[in-house]
Amino acid sequence: MVAKAMDDDDEEDHDVLCEWIVDACLSYFRESTLDVPKEITFNDFYYPPTHHLKLLVSGSSLYPKATQDRGTMNAFRLMIPSGDLPPFSEVPRSKASDLRIISDTEWDDYMSEIPQKAIINDGTSRFFKPADDKKQLLREIDMHLRIRHAGLRDKIKVANLHSIVVSDDAKMTIGLLLDLIPSTGDSLYSHKNSALASEYHARWKQQATDTVKQLHSHDLVWGDVHPGNIVIDTSFNAWVVDFGGGSIVEFVPRKKAGTKDGDWQGVGKIFDEWILENNHLDRRAE
Ligand SMILES: Nc1ncnc2c1ncn2[C@@H]1O[C@H](COP(=O)(O)OP(=O)(O)OP(=O)(O)O)[C@@H](O)[C@H]1O
Ligand SMILES: [Mg+2]
Numbered sequence: 001m002v003a004k005a006m007d008d009d010d011e012e013d014h015d016v017l018c019e020w021i022v023d024a025c026l027s028y029f030r031e032s033t034l035d036v037p038k039e040i041t042f043n044d045f046y047y048p049p050t051h052h053l054k055l056l057v058s059g060s061s062l063y064p065k066a067t068q069d070r071g072t073m074n075a076f077r078l079m080i081p082s083g084d085l086p087p088f089s090e091v092p093r094s095k096a097s098d099l100r101i102i103s104d105t106e107w108d109d110y111m112s113e114i115p116q117k118a119i120i121n122d123g124t125s126r127f128f129k130p131a132d133d134k135k136q137l138l139r140e141i142d143m144h145l146r147i148r149h150a151g152l153r154d155k156i157k158v159a160n161l162h163s164i165v166v167s168d169d170a171k172m173t174i175g176l177l178l179d180l181i182p183s184t185g186d187s188l189y190s191h192k193n194s195a196l197a198s199e200y201h202a203r204w205k206q207q208a209t210d211t212v213k214q215l216h217s218h219d220l221v222w223g224d225v226h227p228g229n230i231v232i233d234t235s236f237n238a239w240v241v242d243f244g245g246g247s248i249v250e251f252v253p254r255k256k257a258g259t260k261d262g263d264w265q266g267v268g269k270i271f272d273e274w275i276l277e278n279n280h281l282d283r284r285a286e
Contacts, residue, residue, distance in 0.1 A: 027257075042128075042165060043097035043116060046075045046174055076115065079172040080131050082267055093170065094120060094163040094177055118165075118177060126162050126177040140176065143220060143243035150218040156211045157239040181231045181239050188227035188238070192275060196236075204230070204238035205271035211240045212267055216260050223258055225266025226251040227274060255270030 001020060004013040037044060071092060102117040104136045118128045131137045139243045144161035148154060153160060162177040184190075188204070208230060217221055222229075222240060229242040247257040256262030 020114050040101045040103075040114065041097045042099045042118065042174060043103060043168060045101060046079065046167065046172075047098055048075070058073055076172075077168070078130055078132055080134050080137065082166060082173045084134065085138065085173060088145075088164060090145060091141065091161060092163040094118075094165045095168050096165060096168075096174060097168050098103050099165065099177075117180065119160075120177070126161065127180045128165065128175055128177055131165075131173050133244070135171070136246065137176070139223070139245045140243045146218070146220055147215070150216065150220070152214055156214045157207060157237060158211065159239065159241065171190075176240075181234040181241070182234045183231050184226070185232065186236060188230040188232060188243075188270070188275075189234050192227070197275075200232075200236050201271065201275055203236070204232070205267070207238040208240060208267055208271070212263050216263070221258055221260055222263050222266075223247065224252075225263055225270070227270055230270070 001013070001017045004203075005017040008014050013107070032172060046068075065218050098121055099118040101115040102119055103115075114130050115128050118126050120126060129140070141161065141164070147156070147158060148161075159179040159181050162179060165174040165177055168170065170193060191200075222243065223245045224242050226248045229240065231239045231241050233239060245258060247262065247266075251274075252262040252266045256265055
């Protein structure tokens, strides 16, 4: 198992090995963590009490190295010192211990439990976007503020920035809370294969186009245009997400990344090519 995990490309064998280890340790975990709170907050997640287990594997010096490389969670890698960021005084702060984590049973994975959703004090759910990249975080906040200043907040289908999530002492920035777009799937990717989807193609294209037009009229560029950054809500409306910048060459040519032209090429690629690919297949199958 160890040998397989070592030269595993898609990490499945690695997961099998980890499960095998975790299974053996579960009863120990239960015994020593009787006081785990029922409701986990962001503080419990980012500043967890730690229990050290020593793994002894005879005949292999390889595995302990692998655990160092891949298995140790260092929560500080998932935060940015607040002092490295501008004050963003217009944006409220949410403290880690005031936010309850909503766990998503479909996606629960003990190997990677970065929260995706949070409940704030008044009981509303928000989307949580972790702060793992400073440059992206800065662009994201900046864009949301520009959208607000341009008066576009309620005119376009872009989720409002609610707050910046910080550690209880405010020294570390953990991520952002955005209004939660009620959706069943993750993004346009999960609608590519649905039978219903083709009825809505024109509408989604129109909605994305309207949003991009509005942004551009205020010299704001979406940037990372691809199907993963379009969320379809439960009423089948298309929302534009992710202002972190960057791009996927399949949708936005590298030279056009971050330009208005790049946005249009991305929208065209999604709705005039990518989304139709699958329909051809469907028709052939009939
Ligand atoms: N406000 C929101 N409400 C509901 N779902 C959202 C919201 N914002 C983003 N999502 C979903 O979460 C996914 C990831 O968000 P986003 O694209 O902003 O971050 P990212 O840095 O690209 O993350 P990843 O690398 O995991 O794709 C999106 O593809 C979308 O499905
Ligand atoms: Mg994205």
